[in-house]
Amino acid sequence: MKPIMTFDKAFSELEKIVGQIEDENIQLDTLADKVKDANELIKYCETRLRAISEDIEKEKINNG
Amino acid sequence: MPVAQKLSQLINEIDATIHNRFAGKTFWIKAEITDVKKYADKRWCFLKFIEKDGNVITTEIKGVFWSNTYYQVENFEKETQQLFASGLEITCSVRVRFHKRFGLDLEVLAIDYAYAIGKMEIERKQTLERLVKENAGIQLLSDGNFSTDNNRLDLPTVFQKIALVTAPNSDGQRDFKEVIEKNKYGYSFYVKEFLTQVQGDAAATLIMQQLENIKLAKAVFDVVVIVRGGGSDTDFKSFNTFDLANFVASFPIPVLTGIGHDRNTSIVDLMARQHKTPTEVATFIIDNNMSFEQDLLQLKERFFTGVKSLLDTAQNKLTYISRIIKSSSPKTILNKGFAIILRNNAIITDPQQIGVNDEVQAILKDEVLHTTVYKKETNETYNDF
Numbered sequence A: 001m002k003p004i005m006t007f008d009k010a011f012s013e014l015e016k017i018v019g020q021i022e023d024e025n026i027q028l029d030t031l032a033d034k035v036k037d038a039n040e041l042i043k044y045c046e047t048r049l050r051a052i053s054e055d056i057e058k059e060k061i062n063n064g
Numbered sequence B: 001m002p003v004a005q006k007l008s009q010l011i012n013e014i015d016a017t018i019h020n021r022f023a024g025k026t027f028w029i030k031a032e033i034t035d036v037k038k039y040a041d042k043r044w045c046f047l048k049f050i051e052k053d054g055n056v057i058t059t060e061i062k063g064v065f066w067s068n069t070y071y072q073v074e075n076f077e078k079e080t081q082q083l084f085a086s087g088l089e090i091t092c093s094v095r096v097r098f099h100k101r102f103g104l105d106l107e108v109l110a111i112d113y114a115y116a117i118g119k120m121e122i123e124r125k126q127t128l129e130r131l132v133k134e135n136a137g138i139q140l141l142s143d144g145n146f147s148t149d150n151n152r153l154d155l156p157t158v159f160q161k162i163a164l165v166t167a168p169n170s171d172g173q174r175d176f177k178e179v180i181e182k183n184k185y186g187y188s189f190y191v192k193e194f195l196t197q198v199q200g201d202a203a204a205t206l207i208m209q210q211l212e213n214i215k216l217a218k219a220v221f222d223v224v225v226i227v228r229g230g231g232s233d234t235d236f237k238s239f240n241t242f243d244l245a246n247f248v249a250s251f252p253i254p255v256l257t258g259i260g261h262d263r264n265t266s267i268v269d270l271m272a273r274q275h276k277t278p279t280e281v282a283t284f285i286i287d288n289n290m291s292f293e294q295d296l297l298q299l300k301e302r303f304f305t306g307v308k309s310l311l312d313t314a315q316n317k318l319t320y321i322s323r324i325i326k327s328s329s330p331k332t333i334l335n336k337g338f339a340i341i342l343r344n345n346a347i348i349t350d351p352q353q354i355g356v357n358d359e360v361q362a363i364l365k366d367e368v369l370h371t372t373v374y375k376k377e378t379n380e381t382y383n384d385f
Helices: A007-023 A028-050 A053-063 B007-022 B070-080 B113-134 B171-181 B203-216 B242-249 B267-271 B278-327 B330-335
Strands: B027-039 B044-053 B056-065 B089-099 B103-111 B161-166 B190-195 B223-227 B255-258 B273-275 B340-343 B359-363 B368-372
Touching: A007 A028, A007 B278, A028 B278, B007 B089, B044 B070, B056 B070, B070 B103, B070 B113, B089 B113, B113 B242, B113 B267, B161 B171, B161 B203, B171 B190, B171 B223, B171 B278, B190 B203, B203 B223, B203 B242, B223 B278, B242 B267, B255 B267, B255 B278, B273 B278, B330 B340
Parallel strands: B056 B103, B161 B190, B161 B223, B223 B255, B255 B273
Antiparallel strands: B027 B044, B027 B089, B044 B056, B089 B103, B340 B359, B359 B368
């Protein structure tokens, strides 16, 4: 089962990507991947802020 | 045979004696109260005044508030923020009354709130001193607040799993949940309730038991919220006890309090993170999550600005390069009036390769000139382009 990523982790991943983008030393070939990753991280946080029930279920399973 | 008088004759004499001595007089007394029974509907309050030698009650008399002085009980609770209940020591003004059927009692006319408040202040100070002395994690700060293991814990970036300590069906519980559940941003929360009474002698112990349950619970909570409603039942005694305050000060999950009183801060508040009301705690939680989301959106904005700038830069480079390529193409050169010289179908870049009488082609924009070289000289005339 995919472990739950913390908000802190997701945020710092996103910060890292933004840092790379702003640095402008990035290979354009990898840009598409970066955009995909960033979009996923943003969507992940936005979704999790509004749907916690799934996390709780996962936790119950993991702990129980 | 003894001459017996009627009971009423004796009682009348007692009544008359008491009346002679005490009628119209009031006295200030200081005593512990016990067996307090309030009849809020009738606005009566019955109690006993006692005095002890160690644990032995040596002196005892009934006391009563009638409806005309019942407001003194209510004011006492409002002023001191504790229930008028057994175990308190109070100073009050009384009148001695004797009733032929119900006997002797003291009718209370007024309570000295200042005495009660002063006494509470001393107890509070002693409790705080003891906390600092006995719990190494508690320090008094220069601004009068306290730093504790609990209130030094980092708050989570986002609050989601909340352990709610509250009295069942209370205003505090309802207010808190209302704000949490109906937040306009649509954030979702998992709120697990740990129900307990929050006032009365047993409250401190029961709250500690529920905190213990929170620690043992399978779900890892982001935060513990202790709430109670305000209103007339203003007993904060349990929140000023050493044991509960000490327990909260060392509790491993951040504790937010909203125990519904706007003038006083309880000792538990000082050990945790205080918000005035349950609604304020809930608002704080929502705002915290909103602040995270704003940071996230800012980062998103920065990301897309960055991507756009990267693409723009790349696009600009491409445009620049293609312009250079275009400007150095033969077609562009010919358009400007230059010619390309061929000999034997090869472009001549070095004039030394051409001799007099050689056949060469001069390629211009639209035409080719087939010519024979009849003269060569060093270019001294056309060097100032």
